[in-house]
Amino acid sequence: MFLYAYSQMLQKHAILRAMQRQAFIQGARDTIPLVLGAIPFGIVYGALAINSGLSGEAAFAMSALVYAGSAQFIAAGLVAEGVSIALIILTTFVVNLRHMLYAASVGPFLKHLPESWRATLAFFLTDETYAVSIIQFAKEDRSEHPEWYMAGSSAAMYINWQICTLIGIVAGQRFENAIELGLDFAMVVTFIGLVVPLIITRPMLASALSAAVSSILLNGLPNRAGLLIAALIGVAVGVIAEMLQKDSPSPIASEAQS
């Protein structure tokens, strides 16, 4: 009698484990396209970081411990510019603020789990894992084991990011002198490739243009403080432009509405 109950319990446990494993694998598999997209990014980051004046250990530790692609890029760029540590950390905070939105968005799906799950998955919450997970969670009424799905996606992204960073560090060390000339510019074209596709509305364009003009005018400020002020001006202009657009719809907006 006892043995029967015990074997039933084991069987249930085995089924549960199999479902968890399946969710984990599916999460990893669904993330593969984004993993591939991150490969050049990770390699360029490693090479940039090593040429910005960071040691190899620091360049890798940033990927392993901070684990936030665009913030790492910007930090490497700021290190190269000689910006103060406090200002780099502040910039990291501002750049990563969008993750708060992601956390608020996936949070309800993880509400029923032990705190340790949220504490762990929060560390691995990147643009990619968020995008893949929230699409999956929205698809099903009641997603089975969302925590294991996110864990699978996180594992795929994280391992890939570390490997690519290492490749970039090695490549950067080997070709240090050869690419030093173009490295500043490599950062510029990388950022251009990231920003331009985001500028799809007029407020977004207003935000970018005002940030550009302010950053030029404020360039002389110590510790490159002008960068942060220019970014804040850009954000403010974007928000104001969006408010104005809502108040009096532009021709484009009214066409879209009709």
Add this chain to the structure above:
Amino acid sequence: MTATMEIVLIGGMALVTYLIRYPVMSLVGRVQLPERFIQALKYVPVAVLTAIIAPAMLLPQGRLDLSLTNASLLGGIAAIGIAALTKNLLITIVGGLLIFFLLQALLV
């Protein structure tokens, strides 16, 4: 940068990043982020990155350089064109760098 400075830098970056990601995930349902704040967050990446790009293109040596011998400016404009047309990060990086090095070779 000294080893100590690197530890402070990376420790600080890791801490602020985790403190952005974790508390909201844990508190969700109990707190509501203000709408204006969410609206402002959309503009952060564009504004920050543009504020880095513009001086790198227009002030490559720390001084305003609008001349046709400024490879960063011309290469940057080319990269913006490529990015707008293809919307592809890798093509933009490779294309922009090729044009930049070509310009540098021609201008020197």
